[in-house]
Amino acid sequence: MEFGPILRAMTRNKTGAILIALQIAFTMTIMINAIHIIEERNDAMARPSGLDEANLFYLTSTGFADDFNEQQQIEEDLRQIRALSGVVNAVQINAIPLSGGGWSMGLSTEPGADADGTGVAVYFVDEHGIDTFGVEQVAGENFDITDVGWRERTDTEWPDKTILTVAMATEMFPDDPMSAVGKTVYINDTEPMTVIGLIKTLQAPWNGWSGVERSMLVPQKMLFGSARYLIRTEPGARDTLMPQVEEMLAASNRGRIIRSMRSLEETRERSYRGDRSMTLMLKIVVGILTAVTALGIVGLASFAVNRRTRQIGTRRALGASKGDIMRYFLVENFMITTMGVVLGAIMTVIFNIMLVDSLSLPPLNVWYIPAAVLVMWAVGFLAVSGPARRASNVPPAVATRTA
Amino acid sequence: MFSYYFRLALVSMRRNPILSALMIAAIGLGIGASMTTITVNYVMSSNPIPHKSDDLYYVQLDSWDPNNAANEPNEPPDQVTWTDAMALMRDAPALRQGAQAKSNLVLEPPGDDERPFMVLARSNFADFFPMFDLPFLYGSGWDRDADEARELVVVLSREINDRVFGGENSVGRTLRLGGQHFRVVGVIDEWSPMPKFYDVTNGPFDEPEEIFIPFNTMVDFQFSRSGNTNCWKAVDGNGFDAFLRSECVWIQFWAELPSQAERDEYMQFLNSYVEQQKALGRFPRPMNNRLSNVMQWMENQEVVDDDAQVMMWLSLMFLVVCLLNTVGLLLSKFLAKSHEIGLRRAVGASRGQLFTQHLVESATIGLAGGLLGLGLAWLGLRGIELLFGDMVDRMTNMDWVMVLAAIGLAIVSAIVAGLYPTWRACNVQPAAQLKSI
Structure with missing residues (x-):
């Protein structure tokens, strides 16, 4: 290959080459970092919540009438909802996974204010909780109806039983998470709770929290002024049951408001809307950017071919084949692209370090860099192949013409 | 050419x-x-209140856990306790100041035709309105006496006034909130600062409130709060009173301090207050009180x-x-x-x-x-x-x-x-x- 002559020719007209190399470097920096963010978001969105999401919805009942008996109403509501045909199960709950709002506490394996607590999302449910979620119980047992008590908003005491997710048990008992069943954990520094069972997966309400897999179930029904019901339906029955349940509850007591009804699918959509939109915007940016860079290469290469028409003709007249001419432009482009990707790799890493530092993004997977190098070579090759082919079609006779 | x-x-x-x-x-x-x-x-x-952003200060007191900072590195909690908020309201030397919190309430319009609905409420002190320059369509905010007397008064947003009273001047009319009769004293015009600087803890780009009621009244009737609540220490005992006296933070506190002298004096007050509380066994962490003006607070809370x-x-x-x-x-x-x-x-x-x-x-x-x-x-x-x-x-x-x-x-x-x-x-x-x- 004629690297030497091409390089010498290039140094005579550095600017064009430098511009393309810089463009490629920036394109590569944006592309890799954007794809890195897209991948990271896609991974986050793919995490299961543990729930039977397609068949769940929830709503809130807020009593306001002076004679509103909250406890009686909750028991009545749950009985009515569970009796509806098409409803698999229903439960009163304080927070919804993925919804963004909830309650967290710290659990520790030793009592005392100095013990290091592990943050955990708290879900107050009764013995129907596990079945309503559709989560898998992997060890121990479920709450019994006799375990379930009532909790006032400002109560600070905790019942003596709990069920943890496997992730929470792993955090607390890293050596043997399954052995957590039967062990005692401490809440509020000193209050003991016995772990009676483990469930496989149940996400906390905050999808951006690093401990999103850590949840605990607490056997209590709540007298908080507003009651939220989570309802699981037979497959396909959700959309008909939603308005039906809403009307039924509203009609059964005029002294309350039924509000904030939402399916879990919608909650997931809202929860990850920012991430999904971000990935879409990044894809558009990367797409347009690649097109702009490729068209820029086409434009510059076309100019180069036009300017060198006579020179090409002379080379052809002196015996260079069409393939030789074509190869010249391809090799030249390959060399420029290579300079670009070397610079691009450095810039990519620097930009990624900046993102990691200032915006706490996870660091880049290094394999993206060689992959992007291949992509940039391919883009450069495709972009320059058109002008290169045109160059190879310059007839030798051009050399004999004067202008 | x-x-x-x-x-x-x-x-x-x-x-x-x-x-x-x-x-x-x-x-x-x-x-x-x-x-x-x-x-x-x-x-x-953007600056949500450009003409006053250097005069308004967000107050932070480090009442947190001796073993862990509320936020690393050594940041005080982003809200204050009820005990501290009330002490500041009573004694702190500011031109204007106010504690505030977020609630959800059921609003029952007068007349039997309209169905009750939930409203987004802010409970605040009288100074809130002049401090943040709320534009009034009708009437005005309540005064400090109403705070003291724990009156049942309410300021409505334009939207709620349109919905409940058809856009009329509703000053003097009553409506039921959280089961109590409240008298309307004012209706504000459109007001939605961007970002919602006065409560970034609960979301810097949240919807503006629909009604405003006196903070003390909210506490008296134990209206349900919907804002962020954080506790480093278990609440001692059951009931609302125990919660109020706990180390839980759930209140935002702003003070209007237009001059450096006033800011110095206020800071001095905060420090001596914390010293005094330390003597009572509270505030186990080293002295770490903060006053941040609006833009400093936006920066600190990383609203972007x-x-x-x-x-x-x-x-x-x-x-x-x-x-x-x-x-x-x-x-x-x-x-x-x-x-x-x-x-x-x-x-x-x-x-x-x-x-x-x-x-x-x-x-x-x-x-x-x-x-x-x-x-x-x-x-x-x-x-x-x-x-x-x-x-x-x-x-x-x-x-x-x-x-x-x-x-x-x-x-x-x-x-x-x-x-x-x-x-x-x-x-x-x-x-x-x-x-x-």
Whole structure:
């Protein structure tokens, strides 16, 4: 290959080459970092919540009438909802996974204010909780109806039983998470709770929290002024049951408001809307950017071919084949692209370090860099192949013409 | 002369229509993407109360856990306890000050026809209204006596007044809130500062409140709070009273301190108050009280979304690529015109004239790109609205500052992109070009 002559020719007209190399470097920096963010978001969105999401919805009942008996109403509501045909199960709950709002506490394996607590999302449910979620119980047992008590908003005491997710048990008992069943954990520094069972997966309400897999179930029904019901339906029955349940509850007591009804699918959509939109915007940016860079290469290469028409003709007249001419432009482009990707790799890493530092993004997977190098070579090759082919079609006779 | 150069530029652009279109499109896309993301960042980081932002101070007291900072590194909690808020209200020396919290309440309109509904409520002290300059449509806020007397008064938003009272002057009318009869004392006009600086803890881009009630009244009736509550220490005992006296933080506290002397005095008060509380066994951490003005507080709370910042940096790099692209294409184009330039030089055009001519050509391309970019930015913002829906409410409006910035950015970009090629074009040696003809 004629690297030497091409390089010498290039140094005579550095600017064009430098511009393309810089463009490629920036394109590569944006592309890799954007794809890195897209991948990271896609991974986050793919995490299961543990729930039977397609068949769940929830709503809130807020009593306001002076004679509103909250406890009686909750028991009545749950009985009515569970009796509806098409409803698999229903439960009163304080927070919804993925919804963004909830309650967290710290659990520790030793009592005392100095013990290091592990943050955990708290879900107050009764013995129907596990079945309503559709989560898998992997060890121990479920709450019994006799375990379930009532909790006032400002109560600070905790019942003596709990069920943890496997992730929470792993955090607390890293050596043997399954052995957590039967062990005692401490809440509020000193209050003991016995772990009676483990469930496989149940996400906390905050999808951006690093401990999103850590949840605990607490056997209590709540007298908080507003009651939220989570309802699981037979497959396909959700959309008909939603308005039906809403009307039924509203009609059964005029002294309350039924509000904030939402399916879990919608909650997931809202929860990850920012991430999904971000990935879409990044894809558009990367797409347009690649097109702009490729068209820029086409434009510059076309100019180069036009300017060198006579020179090409002379080379052809002196015996260079069409393939030789074509190869010249391809090799030249390959060399420029290579300079670009070397610079691009450095810039990519620097930009990624900046993102990691200032915006706490996870660091880049290094394999993206060689992959992007291949992509940039391919883009450069495709972009320059058109002008290169045109160059190879310059007839030798051009050399004999004067202008 | 200028119009002649402009015509020459158009002729030159028409000679390579595809190339010219590519350059204009590149600048347009770069400007469009940049302005879209800059606008979102600009709105997120804008000053919500410019005429007073240096007078309003957010109060933080470090009442947190001796073993762990509320927020690393050694940041005090972002809200205060009820005990401290009440002590400050009683004794702290400020021109105006106020504790506030967020609630949800059931509103029962007068008359039997309309159904009750939930409203977003803020409970605050009398100073809230003059401190943050709320615009009143009817009536006014309540006064400090009403706070003391724990009166049942309410200020409505325009929207709620329209819905409940048909937009009439409702001052003096009553409605039921959380089961109690409240008297309307004022109706505010549209008021939704961006960001919602007075309560960033519960969301800097949340919807504005629909009603305002006295803080003490909210406490008296134990209305349900919907704001963020954080406790480092278990609440001692059951019941609302135990909660109030706990170390849980759930109240935002602002003070209006227009002069340095007042700020010093206030800080001194905070420090001596904490000393006094330490003697009582509270405040186990080292003294760490803070006063932050509005913009410092926005910065401290990092209200600008990380994603928005990442997108802005990426789109600015994208603009750089587009400009490099334009530089390369313009350079090639001008160099291809070397003969013409040489000829013009030979027949008497000065370098300065050629420079102006080609700069006009670059600026024309830049202006066209800028206009395209402005349109694309508008489209981009509509796209963001479409993607994010109600989550970016009011965040995607370009004001005239942004429109001017977009045009300015386009012209500067185009001239920067055009300067080097223009300079190269002017350095053409007429003799070298003419010889070969």
